[in-house]
Amino acid sequence: MKIILNILTHGDEKIGLKVAKEIEKLNINKNILSVQIANKKAFEIHKRFIDQDLNRSFPGKKFGNHEQKLAYKLLPIIKSADIVIDIHSTTSNLKNTLIVEKFNKKTIKYIKVIQPKYVLVMNATKNNALISQAKIGIAFEYGKDNNPNTLKKIVADIKKLFKHLGLINIRISKRKNTTKYFNVFSKVHKPKEYKLLKKIKNYKLIYKGETFARRGNKYLIAEEDFYPILFGEKNYKDYFGFRGKKII
Numbered sequence: 001m002k003i004i005l006n007i008l009t010h011g012d013e014k015i016g017l018k019v020a021k022e023i024e025k026l027n028i029n030k031n032i033l034s035v036q037i038a039n040k041k042a043f044e045i046h047k048r049f050i051d052q053d054l055n056r057s058f059p060g061k062k063f064g065n066h067e068q069k070l071a072y073k074l075l076p077i078i079k080s081a082d083i084v085i086d087i088h089s090t091t092s093n094l095k096n097t098l099i100v101e102k103f104n105k106k107t108i109k110y111i112k113v114i115q116p117k118y119v120l121v122m123n124a125t126k127n128n129a130l131i132s133q134a135k136i137g138i139a140f141e142y143g144k145d146n147n148p149n150t151l152k153k154i155v156a157d158i159k160k161l162f163k164h165l166g167l168i169n170i171r172i173s174k175r176k177n178t179t180k181y182f183n184v185f186s187k188v189h190k191p192k193e194y195k196l197l198k199k200i201k202n203y204k205l206i207y208k209g210e211t212f213a214r215r216g217n218k219y220l221i222a223e224e225d226f227y228p229i230l231f232g233e234k235n236y237k238d239y240f241g242f243r244g245k246k247i248i
């Protein structure tokens with residue numbers, strides 16, 4: 001079993017460092033668990049990335065810009081692991097959300113062990129994300145970067161998984177949480193100067209024909225029912241977020 005705890009895919013999401021610090025206290029064999037700092041250079045200058053979003057750069061390029069080369073270099077390492085855990089933070093009001101790209105049996109099993117509030121099966125980013133290259137890739141988007149609660153919850157949930165895998169022996173509460181699953185299938189584009197309406201909330205259904213953004217007296221109207229996903233993320237410039245459908 002080889003697990004990678006990947007942090008700082010986005011160089012400004014410092015929560016990854018704090019998670020790694022907590023997880024290292026568990027003293028798990030280094031042949032099994034390794035911590036990988038993905039974008040050190042971006043982290044050093046407190047930026048999300050140097051040239052382009054690393055999480056949209058896979059499989060990468062041998063001769064490219066910083067993130068393209070980095071993705072190319074990280075690719076075999078990501079592929080060699082059985083499980084890749086990728087730690088993020090978010091500026092949108094997501095709570096305890098796991099993001100996966102492959103919705104296979106093992107991934108579902110691990111999700112059921114973790115019991116997050118939401119699971120997003122990402123089909124909208126076209127295999128360019130870091131976790132899309134992993135056998136089993138699970139990204140944590142639990143909340144804001146400097147929120148101690150976010151940190152606590154991520155660490156607690158990683159521990160649940162490690163206990164399930166027999167790596168640690170700790171007590172875990174048997175409380176059952178329900179998980180909602182969403183298939184995330186396309187981006188919602190943001191025309192210039194349009195602003196989201198206040199009523200729009202992540203995971204709250206927008207109906208076909210409903211208005212969701214405006215610019216002066218011009219409105220954007222939903223062409224189909226969809227759940228807004230990752231709306232309000234400040235790092236997206238030309239789109240509001242994604243369209244999701246519930247998986248039942």
Ligand SMILES: [Zn+2]
Binds near residue numbers: 010013
């Ligand atoms: Zn991130």
